[in-house]
Amino acid sequence: DIQMTQSPSSLSASVGDRVIITCRASQSITRYLNWYQQKPGKAPKLLIYTTSTLQSGVPSRFSGGGSGTDFTLTISGLQPADSATYYCQQSYSAPRTFGQGTKLEIK
Amino acid sequence: QVQLQESGPGLVKPSETLSLTCTVSGGSISTHYWTWIRQSPGKGLEWIGDIFYTGTPTYNPSLKSRLTISVDTSKKQFSLNLASVTAADTAVYYCARVDTIDAVDLFDYWGQGILVTVSS
Numbered sequence: 566d567i568q569m570t571q572s573p574s575s576l577s578a579s580v581g582d583r584v585i586i587t588c589r590a591s592q593s594i595t596r597y598l599n600w601y602q603q604k605p606g607k608a609p610k611l612l613i614y615t616t617s618t619l620q621s622g623v624p625s626r627f628s629g630g631g632s633g634t635d636f637t638l639t640i641s642g643l644q645p646a647d648s649a650t651y652y653c654q655q656s657y658s659a660p661r662t663f664g665q666g667t668k669l670e671i672k
Numbered sequence: 673q674v675q676l677q678e679s680g681p682g683l684v685k686p687s688e689t690l691s692l693t694c695t696v697s698g699g700s701i702s703t704h705y706w707t708w709i710r711q712s713p714g715k716g717l718e719w720i721g722d723i724f725y726t727g728t729p730t731y732n733p734s735l736k737s738r739l740t741i742s743v744d745t746s747k748k749q750f751s752l753n754l755a756s757v758t759a760a761d762t763a764v765y766y767c768a769r770v771d772t773i774d775a776v777d778l779f780d781y782w783g784q785g786i787l788v789t790v791s792s
């Protein structure tokens with residue numbers, strides 16, 4: 566199985582800040598990387614697919630990048646609504662696997 | 673707008689079979705793959721398996737020996753059966769739709785999730 570490792574596990578930032586969450590795959594997954602946002606008690610919500618394409622309706626302050634084994638999720642101009650846990654997920658090979666999550670707190 | 677709803681018992685005894693159903697509304701079940709994903713505090717998000725409307729499933733190897741996923745297109749439902757459960761199978765179980773864009777599989781619509789506890 567491909568292991569997905571996110572860092573940091575948690576972070577705290579202020580409204581208006583820019584934050585970067587990283588995701589590293591245990592082997593190359595080219596651009597087969599998706600990002601999800603999950604709020605407490607809710608199902609995960611697709612944010613970004615194929616590394617950098619925003620899902621419809623997702624604010625443009627979210628962006629994704631990377632390739633191979635190293636990927637980033639950037640949130641520019643943090644908003645209170647961005648408080649959530651973020652997960653990366655690879656679709657390069659089965660079984661599809663997720664990162665362990667990054668919990669983002671807004672100060 | 674596609675909607676998914678999980679249903680089934682919230683409590684299952686150890687060694688018994690966990691059975692869940694996902695009902696799809698607002699769209700056709702015959703155009704996409706459908707998947708089960710679970711989330712437990714200890715293991716995070718775990719992909720369980722997929723099925724297409726033709727009925728050919730793909731399973732996570734870690735669960736394959738205990739797992740059956742099936743589909744009933746007439747009812748617009750797909751189902752999960754996980755046999756011989758233990759406390760480690762306690763989790764929130766989600767059903768979701770699989771879309772494929774530029775050869776990348778993604779989970780774009782999710783059910784609200786159902787908590788299943790394995791306990792005697």
